[in-house]
Amino acid sequence: DVVMTQTPVSLSLAIGQPASISCKSSQSLLGTSGKTFLNWILQRPGQSPKRLIYQVSKLYSEVPDRFSGSGSETEFTLKISRVEAEDLGVYYCWQGTHFPDTFGAGTKLELK
Amino acid sequence: EVQLVESGGGLVQPGRSLKLSCVASGFTFNNYWMTWIRQAPGKGLEWVASITNTGGSTYYPDSVKGRFTISRDNAKSTLYLQMNSLRSEDTATYYCTRGGYWGQGVMVTVSS
Numbered sequence: 158d159v160v161m162t163q164t165p166v167s168l169s170l171a172i173g174q175p176a177s178i179s180c181k182s183s184q185s186l187l188g189t190s191g192k193t194f195l196n197w198i199l200q201r202p203g204q205s206p207k208r209l210i211y212q213v214s215k216l217y218s219e220v221p222d223r224f225s226g227s228g229s230e231t232e233f234t235l236k237i238s239r240v241e242a243e244d245l246g247v248y249y250c251w252q253g254t255h256f257p258d259t260f261g262a263g264t265k266l267e268l269k
Numbered sequence: 270e271v272q273l274v275e276s277g278g279g280l281v282q283p284g285r286s287l288k289l290s291c292v293a294s295g296f297t298f299n300n301y302w303m304t305w306i307r308q309a310p311g312k313g314l315e316w317v318a319s320i321t322n323t324g325g326s327t328y329y330p331d332s333v334k335g336r337f338t339i340s341r342d343n344a345k346s347t348l349y350l351q352m353n354s355l356r357s358e359d360t361a362t363y364y365c366t367r368g369g370y371w372g373q374g375v376m377v378t379v380s381s
Contacts (some may be wrong), residue, residue, distance in 0.1 A: 196369070205364055205371045205373050256328065257328070260314040
């Protein structure tokens with residue numbers, strides 16, 4: 158199975174600061190279709206996960222544009238330009254290129 | 270609006286069975302693959318089972334293969350997860366998912 162490694166494990170930031178989360182995969186996530194199925198989701202405390210980004214950099218319509226995703230092959234990054242209070246929770250990267258789907262262990266964003 | 274509503278969770282003894290349901294609305298159910306994902310208390314996310322839109326093919330990780338069965342009733346827009354021979358390590362919140370959308374989850378506790 159593809160191993161997804163996220164860093165850091167936790168982040169403590171003040172509102173308005175930028176955030177960056179790294180996700181590395183044990184093999185390339187570029188599929189035979191030419192697409193890279195790397196997603197990001199956010200799980201707020203006590204809630205189910207919510208979708209943020211799909212195929213590396215595409216934001217779902219309801220996601221604020223302070224979020225962005227980038228990367229290729231085996232290295233990916235989620236960035237928040239200016240953290241807001243509603244952004245706290247655990248962020249997971251998730252690959253769907255190779256069977257079975259696998260997840261990173263999560264990065265907990267806390268507010269300072 | 271896409272909605273996924275799980276039910277059927279609860280406390281069950283090791284070795285017993287439980288069947289989860291997920292009622293979908295807001296989209297054409299029979300057009301989409303569906304997936305169950307679980308999260309043990311305080312832990313990360315684990316893919317449990319997937320089923321094609323017609324129900325003709327199903328997929329499982331080794332951890333549940335032979336014990337869990339995913340199925341669907343497209344006429345009722347309902348997804349199921351039959352869980353047999355339950356173990357303590359199956360204790361988790363189980364989420365019904367479709368392409369980035371997640372239900373609210375249902376808790377399954379396996380304990381004597």
